[in-house]
Amino acid sequence: ETGVTQTPRHLVMGMTNKKSLKCEQHLGHNAMYWYKQSAKKPLELMFVYNFKEQTENNSVPSRFSPECPNSSHLFLHLHTLQPEDSALYLCASSRGLNQPQHFGDGTRLSIL
Amino acid sequence: AQKVTQAQTEISVVEKEDVTLDCVYETRDTTYYLFWYKQPPSGELVFLIRRNSFDEQNEISGRYSWNFQKSTSSFNFTITASQVVDSAVYFCALSEPNYGGATNKLIFGTGTLLAVQP
Numbered sequence A: 001e002t003g004v005t006q007t008p009r010h011l012v013m014g015m016t017n018k019k020s021l022k023c024e025q026h027l028g029h030n031a032m033y034w035y036k037q038s039a040k041k042p043l044e045l046m047f048v049y050n051f052k053e054q055t056e057n058n059s060v061p062s063r064f065s066p067e068c069p070n071s072s073h074l075f076l077h078l079h080t081l082q083p084e085d086s087a088l089y090l091c092a093s094s095r096g097l098n099q100p101q102h103f104g105d106g107t108r109l110s111i112l
Numbered sequence B: 001a002q003k004v005t006q007a008q009t010e011i012s013v014v015e016k017e018d019v020t021l022d023c024v025y026e027t028r029d030t031t032y033y034l035f036w037y038k039q040p041p042s043g044e045l046v047f048l049i050r051r052n053s054f055d056e057q058n059e060i061s062g063r064y065s066w067n068f069q070k071s072t073s074s075f076n077f078t079i080t081a082s083q084v085v086d087s088a089v090y091f092c093a094l095s096e097p098n099y100g101g102a103t104n105k106l107i108f109g110t111g112t113l114l115a116v117q118p
Helices: none
Strands: A004-007 A010-013 A018-025 A031-035 A044-050 A052-056 A064-070 A073-079 A087-095 A107-111 B003-004 B010-015 B017-019 B022-025 B033-039 B046-052 B059-061 B064-069 B075-081 B086-097 B105-108 B112-117
Touching: A004 A087, A010 A018, A018 A031, A018 B112, A031 A073, A031 B010, A044 A064, A044 B105, A052 A064, A107 B075, B003 B086, B003 B105, B017 B112, B022 B075, B033 B075, B046 B059, B046 B064, B075 B086
Parallel strands: A010 A107, B010 B112
Antiparallel strands: A004 A018, A018 A073, A031 A044, A031 A087, A044 A052, A064 A073, A087 A107, B003 B022, B017 B075, B033 B046, B033 B086, B059 B064, B064 B075, B086 B105, B086 B112
């Protein structure tokens, strides 16, 4: 069983749809992260949660709404996305400061 | 501002060749961490190594070795006797300290695609 599980693996949605990405970590970590990976661009940090509290919002548009109900689960709610939001969305978790982040397989999102 | 540069976009080698992936970073912090991650075609980023700014010893792990040079702000990664399974995108990353909490912000380079041909 992988340490960080993301569902779904692939998602195709229209610009007016509402969907959610889910991330679950089984490593007992305290911090969880959402990243966006677009072609030919560095990974972009979107959100950071530490002990369920959001500690970082990297100027992400409000059409992306994160939710962290507990230290093991992280959601990314999507609403009215744009074609440029098509990317691989990666979830990660870490034990603490400057500890290695462990990543899930990602959700490949395509906006029609 | 912190920045990580991986100038090599793609590298192609033949199996059993040695290959070095370059990483140059910029930071004003005196305390920082450097990381290497591997991303195979499946998409998951796999952690390879973490190095703190006060430890300049080179590290070797099997066929992998890392050369940290603070004087040139570089943290290069060498694979000895490459294998087809090494084919992946490799990312170098810099950790920006966050003293206010228990999380850290990773700044990634654009990655180097390594293709190892049989």
